[in-house]
Amino acid sequence: MTGAAMTGAGPIPDGDGPTAGPTAGAPLRDLVEFTRALRDRGLPIGIDHGALFAQALAYVDPLVRRDLYLVARATLVSRRDDLAVFDELFARFFGGPAAPRPQATPLAPRHDRSEFFKTALVAYMAERVDPSAREVEVPEHHKAASGHELLQHKDFAACTPAELEAIARAMRELRLDVALRRSRRRVRSRRKGQLDLRRIVRDAARRGGRVLALARGRPKLRRRPLVVLADISGSMELYARIVLQFLHGVTQRYLRTETFVFGTRLTRITSQLQIRQIDAALDHAGRAIVDFAGGTRIAECLHAFDRRYARRVLGRGAVVLIISDGWETGDPAQLGAEMRRLAARAHRVVWLNPLLGRKGYSPQARGMASALVHVDDFLPIHDLQSLHELAAALARIPRRKSARQPRHVHAPKAEVQR
Amino acid sequence: MNRQALAEQLAAHGYIVDDALAMSVFLALRMQRPLFLEGAPGVGKTLLASVLAELFDTQLIRLQCYEGLDLAQAAYEWNYPRQLLALQAQTRGEPGPGGAGGPGGADAATDVLYREAFLLKRPLLQAIDAAAVRAPVLLIDEIDRADEEFESFLLELLGDFQITIPELGTVKAVHRPIVVLTSNRTRDVHDALKRRCLYHWIDYPAFELELEIVRRKVPALAEHLRRHVVAFVHRLRGEDLSKLPGVAETVDWAEAISHLGPAALDAPTADATLGLLLKYHDDIERMRGARVAQLIAESVRP
Numbered sequence: 150m151t152g153a154a155m156t157g158a159g160p161i162p163d164g165d166g167p168t169a170g171p172t173a174g175a176p177l178r179d180l181v182e183f184t185r186a187l188r189d190r191g192l193p194i195g196i197d198h199g200a201l202f203a204q205a206l207a208y209v210d211p212l213v214r215r216d217l218y219l220v221a222r223a224t225l226v227s228r229r230d231d232l233a234v235f236d237e238l239f240a241r242f243f244g245g246p247a248a249p250r251p252q253a254t255p256l257a258p259r260h261d262r263s264e265f266f267k268t269a270l271v272a273y274m275a276e277r278v279d280p281s282a283r284e285v286e287v288p289e290h291h292k293a294a295s296g297h298e299l300l301q302h303k304d305f306a307a308c309t310p311a312e313l314e315a316i317a318r319a320m321r322e323l324r325l326d327v328a329l330r331r332s333r334r335r336v337r338s339r340r341k342g343q344l345d346l347r348r349i350v351r352d353a354a355r356r357g358g359r360v361l362a363l364a365r366g367r368p369k370l371r372r373r374p375l376v377v378l379a380d381i382s383g384s385m386e387l388y389a390r391i392v393l394q395f396l397h398g399v400t401q402r403y404l405r406t407e408t409f410v411f412g413t414r415l416t417r418i419t420s421q422l423q424i425r426q427i428d429a430a431l432d433h434a435g436r437a438i439v440d441f442a443g444g445t446r447i448a449e450c451l452h453a454f455d456r457r458y459a460r461r462v463l464g465r466g467a468v469v470l471i472i473s474d475g476w477e478t479g480d481p482a483q484l485g486a487e488m489r490r491l492a493a494r495a496h497r498v499v500w501l502n503p504l505l506g507r508k509g510y511s512p513q514a515r516g517m518a519s520a521l522v523h524v525d526d527f528l529p530i531h532d533l534q535s536l537h538e539l540a541a542a543l544a545r546i547p548r549r550k551s552a553r554q555p556r557h558v559h560a561p562k563a564e565v566q567r
Numbered sequence: 568m569n570r571q572a573l574a575e576q577l578a579a580h581g582y583i584v585d586d587a588l589a590m591s592v593f594l595a596l597r598m599q600r601p602l603f604l605e606g607a608p609g610v611g612k613t614l615l616a617s618v619l620a621e622l623f624d625t626q627l628i629r630l631q632c633y634e635g636l637d638l639a640q641a642a643y644e645w646n647y648p649r650q651l652l653a654l655q656a657q658t659r660g661e662p663g664p665g666g667a668g669g670p671g672g673a674d675a676a677t678d679v680l681y682r683e684a685f686l687l688k689r690p691l692l693q694a695i696d697a698a699a700v701r702a703p704v705l706l707i708d709e710i711d712r713a714d715e716e717f718e719s720f721l722l723e724l725l726g727d728f729q730i731t732i733p734e735l736g737t738v739k740a741v742h743r744p745i746v747v748l749t750s751n752r753t754r755d756v757h758d759a760l761k762r763r764c765l766y767h768w769i770d771y772p773a774f775e776l777e778l779e780i781v782r783r784k785v786p787a788l789a790e791h792l793r794r795h796v797v798a799f800v801h802r803l804r805g806e807d808l809s810k811l812p813g814v815a816e817t818v819d820w821a822e823a824i825s826h827l828g829p830a831a832l833d834a835p836t837a838d839a840t841l842g843l844l845l846k847y848h849d850d851i852e853r854m855r856g857a858r859v860a861q862l863i864a865e866s867v868r869p
Contacts, residue, residue, distance in 0.1 A: 208598075350654070353676070
């Protein structure tokens, strides 16, 4: 094969080039509709994809359904997770079981709307949408300052809707600076770091060939990715809504955030929280969550996280936040094993427990004690003040991964874990 | 050549594809688009690139990605020692210290320094080098290991098959390379990059396909053992494991079995060689013993 042939019609020289236009098989309109339907279901398909699809059809016989299927898949799908939706829609548009896929990705279970409307999140949203609720005592400006003070230490669980509203506003001002890590990239530096020869030569060339100063570069610092696993089971119900609001704010300001919620099953809500409008974001998140305010199976959910996402989101020295009261209904030993695995992958594990803010609480709840061994920071999350403490803790995470010290748990030895 | 013919040619070079992958490769070649292959480790993503190079009898240029990979290692770098020497020579040749600020001084230095002779070509630039007689295969391996900055740099190359060198100008491919990118999906690659490619998810092969792969790679293994080996691996992939065995692992294990030469696949042999299939201690612990025995029993059932 010659180079000339390669530059011509592609590396495969072929006598019969494009033969039929896309209209030869399924009507063009169907193809356009099909592409639109895929886009509506969330596949990232741009105009260029549509064009590519049409172009590609010229190389096959679009009357052969399998060819049509394969071409559409090769040009329109760009994420593995979209394959199931693609297959489903293809079958609907062009008939028949599209293609038997070995180990097809299971579709997310259909969301039960009646169940959904019972959830606390919806109750919360209804509150926000209800105009009368909106009118409740918006604090006067001078009151706001002192009210703000008081709210710092008021447990979320004890707040009125109006107070929660004020807290949500205060949270928006909270900055969360996750600690930095050294990346492998370099940035300019005055005095420290390795010589930047490219710059030295360029500067010298500008000065007629004289090296007058030595440019240097030091490693660029980058924020660590933040991965949040939030418990939204029944026992966390009073905190879940404020925590979701908090996470929305964090995601908005800090794009490298991955968020998952769990109760009896794990749900990834990262993309929902990226929606700017908070009401819309929480609404979408609520639709995705199927087990709001139910039981808790922390270990099982951490296991699901490990299998499906850990490899993808825990790279690059991620900091993991777990928000839960540790009320595990499963086997505490299994929770310990899952936490060990998680801790091995993460740069740092921070466990936020709202109960820690209560007087006299000690982490003996089933599971909490066995999980704690693998936790770096164990902090409360029950009032505004605790969120500030969290921000401070995240900012001072050491650059090197610390060897985890088995944590001393203040549990009376005699007490048997129930 | 059509898709079927391409599949046959790949098979002749020892690479067996299903019709979906055949279509993606066919379209990538025909439409001169980079091919983005994503899939679990060990399903043959990298191998495809080297087989394509063999098939078209052309050079394989490989770029292994890692975090911090930058232009200097991926595309080009100036030969600084030579540049500095040239600078010195030039400075010495000039009359007196006034020369540095004199008219044309800076321009002259720039002309001397930024010539192709001082350019060190790294894989990406090599791939679009005009001096090449024919289009090479460019393998950008494990792009998910590189960082976002590197991805954005790739956009120009993958979209227009060109690289802009600020000091020199734009280098454009005369023969468009066949580009294969692979990702193990340790993170999600940006949509902008994928948009310039044809995306293909390589799944674990279907039973018959994997059987054929093992037949070609380990011809010494008896037919019935081959079936049992593949059946066992397929059952193993249905288990709850940290890392499922890929095709590479199947082939390794088949080879081990052929060396051990048991008349029939049994649980003790599988137990003893489990490390070839499973790479995590937790996974091995979970499977070893009763579970392996059960899967073996299911796999060898006629």
